[in-house]
Amino acid sequence: MRLGATLPSTTTKVNMDIEPGSSIPRKRVNSTSTADAEERQAKRLRVTGESNSKERSNATKQQKGPEITKGILTRAAHPPIQTSRSVYTYERLNQIEEGSYGVVFRAKDKQTGDIVALKRLKLDEEKYGFPITALREIHSLMQCRHENVVRIREVVVGDTLTQVFIVMDFIEHDLKTLLSLMPNPFLQSEIKTLTLQLLRAVAHCHSHWILHRDLKTSNLLMNNRGIIKVADFGLARRFGDPVEILLGVETYSTPIDIWSVGCIFGELILHEPVFQAKNELEMIGMIFRLLGPPTVEEWPEYESLPLVKTLNMPAPHAPTLRQKFSYLTSSGLNLMASLLAYDPERRISAEEALKHLYFQESPLPKHPDLFPSFPSLAAGEKRRKPFASPSAPERAKAKEEYDYV
């Protein structure tokens, strides 16, 4: 075989037909000129931005062709390789909050006027280069694109090597602040909608082999159209070895997110955290009180756990869920108990929970469009009368427009 000698070389015959990011099906572009391709190229927009999908829908409008024509997945469907843009593409508006890990700003895209959230990653004093946790956060956000996961638009950089910002859609509320400011608790129908959305996001992440590991109300955002967006993938991780995946081995890491969903479900109902404890021991006591101390039947491995021997176990008693959640129907209680099952292997999965009877019985989940809207603290909007007024988070004074440091 003398294949090598007769084949085109790298440089002489590059005939790549279509541009990544332009999604115009192959057949058509073959007949268009290179100049057209180059022009599209010039108009090419951001990798992760909305613009990309806009371009896509334009292309579809023109000729109704889906990206996958006759099974041929073209280069066009792929995003282009692009360098990070500068943070100065955005005009800083106000600081939303300083988390333990980074600072979050509200900002405006100077070109499009879009309002976004910029999360500055803490990178100083990194002895081992770019932190693996930050890589996981970015990777997870990109992998888990979903209606109920906050949308990452791009990652931008400042003047120095330590200035890196994740750009996300700006979402008006976080659920924790909202719960603390809302005059009335959510209705059952609203709780169902929110819990369903949360479960959809979690199911999606798990199907992409991502664990969130930090689900709590301060990490759940909600827009003014009743849509929940899971945020803060700062502790997220990939799970499942590729080999395990190939062999179809179940890994039991996903239940930790499900437990958190149970806690959030409870917090939505109670309007306060289910377990509010000062330390771990107190927390364990509260859990035992609510669910009854674990028994060997419901959790076979439990007795062999290292810490259990050091605990002073209370006398066995039945769960007190029914008392704590007195207005919840029995299917609601059943869902709660399944989410908070002691044995991780028996805990319900997000997929299963989505099909739970609780969501099918009256009152049915409320359509997100029918949710009331609230003034957004994060956007610096004034709270109207009915809101109690606990101290608002410190907001940075209107400093220099470019002062991201």
Add this chain to the structure above:
Amino acid sequence: MEINLTPLATLSQIKETPSRRDGIPADLEDDLRAYGAKMIQQAGILLKQKQVAMATAQVLFQRFWYTSSMEKYGIAEIGMGALYLASKLEECPLRMRDVINVYDLLIQQAKHLKSHDISTFHYEPMSYFSQTFYDMKDALIVAEMQLLKRLGFYVDVSLPYGTLVNYLRVLNLLDDGKACQMAWGYLNDALQTPVYAIYPIPVIVCASIFLVIRHLQLPLPSERESELRWWELFDASYDDVWLVCGLIMRLYRPRSQADQLRPSQLLTKKDVRRWLHDHK
């Protein structure tokens, strides 16, 4: 199910790479890409790193040269950064010191080859607190950050191995040990070329199988029934597959001794700048 596609170079990036724009000839760029990728593979083997991390590093390395020029970044430092970064991405992080030591060895080895035989090579390990170490450490941190920035932090990589197994199964070739091994080999060699930065995985996998079929002269549906072309089962067109085959086969073309030596002497941007100056 949502598809998450990895980035590919644009037509204009392919036509004129940043290195080309800085006056680096195409064949030199190809040689430097191949040499830098081979260094990553060698370093990974010495460090007993997983193949997925080495492959990911090589794909990031190949992508990098579509946004950045070899006149501004050296292949050794970017290769080192890519291996370090990819090891984090694949959740098998390496120690900085180990990566630096192995690259130091490979660089010394390359320098030695200029005037000597490999058999006379003696590695002089650097001392624990040597300036070289701190310089290389700084270079490593900067290279990792440059890779991230110049790839827009879009560092997801799809690897071809799972797809290969699927396709071989469909084509009833999975029991043919020789064919499997050979296809696997082509896919790994292809990491020395830009193909993973310009074509989707199915096309590259088809090309590796195409080469195996040619090489082992295996009978396949396309040969028997002219209307069924097997690569179309897998989202690939003939032209694309053929082109990828060409890029892979180019690696095996006979080269003169001088051509083979050339990239090993151009590991840093300084070397490249000197070369450009000498070849004006």
